[in-house]
Amino acid sequence: MTEAVLFALFSVSAIVFAFNVVFRKNPVHCALFLVCVLLSLSGMFILLNAAFIAAIQILIYAGAIMVLFLFVVMLLNVKGETPLLTPGAAKGFGFFFAVIAFAELLWTVLTRGGAEGTPEQAVALPPGFGSPAEIGRVLYTTWLFPFEVTSILLLVAVIGAVVLAKRKFL
C-alpha cells in the first residue's frame, strides 16, 4: 500500500515537473524543475530497491550535472525565447511524431512487445540487492571491461571540453 502511494506521488510529480521543464520560458526555471524531476526519479529508484543508484542520481545528476547547466545559463545570459516554440509547420510535425512515438512505446509496454517471459510480479530478491557492496561486486567482475572503457570515455570528454573551451582553436 505504501509502495503504491509513494509510486503515485513520485510519478505524478515527475511528470508534472517534466512538463514544466519543457514548457517554461526562463532557462533557470527549466533547470530547477529538471532538478525536481531528478529528485522524484531518485525516490522511485529507492522504491525499486536501488538505493545506491538513487544516491548516485542525487550526487551526480542533481549535484554535478545541474550545476554545470546553471553555470552555462549564467555564463551565456540566455533570455527566454520568443516565441517559445519553433514556428511554422515544424511545431505541428514535432507534436505529431512525438504522439506517434508515445503510442508505439505504450503499445510495446502494454503488450510486452509480443515477448514472453517477463515476470508478472517481482521475483524474490537476493539479500543485498542494490547495495553498494553488491553493485561493486558485479561492476568489478562481470562488467570490468566496460567500466575501464568508461574511464577512457570520460578522459576523452575532459580533453574535448578543454579544447573547445580554449579560444584560439576556434
Add this chain to the structure above:
Amino acid sequence: MREIFVPLEAYQVVAAVLFTIGLIGVLVRRSALIIFMSIELMLNAVNLSFVAFSKFHGQMDGQIFVFFVMSVAAAEVAVGLAILVAIFRNRETAHVDHVNLLKG
C-alpha cells in the same frame, strides 16, 4: 488491508511518458540549452526503465547499465555545453534555428 503491488507496466508507462515529454522538448523548443535538458530527461526515463526491469527480473545488470548511462550523460553534457559556449561566443546566439550554416 490488501497489499497492492505496483506492476512493471506502471513503471514502464511512467518512463514512456517522461521520454515522450523529453522528445517533445527536443522537437519543438529552439534554445539549445533546453534541448540539452530534454535529452537529460529522456536519458532519465530510460534509466527508470532499466532499474524497473532490474528489480522485476531480480538481476543487478540493469542497475550497472544505469551507471554507464550516467557516465555517458556526464561526458555528453561536458562536451555539449562546451560546444554551446563556443557557438555562443562566435554567433551570439543559443538558438538552433540561427545556426544554419550547413543548410542548403
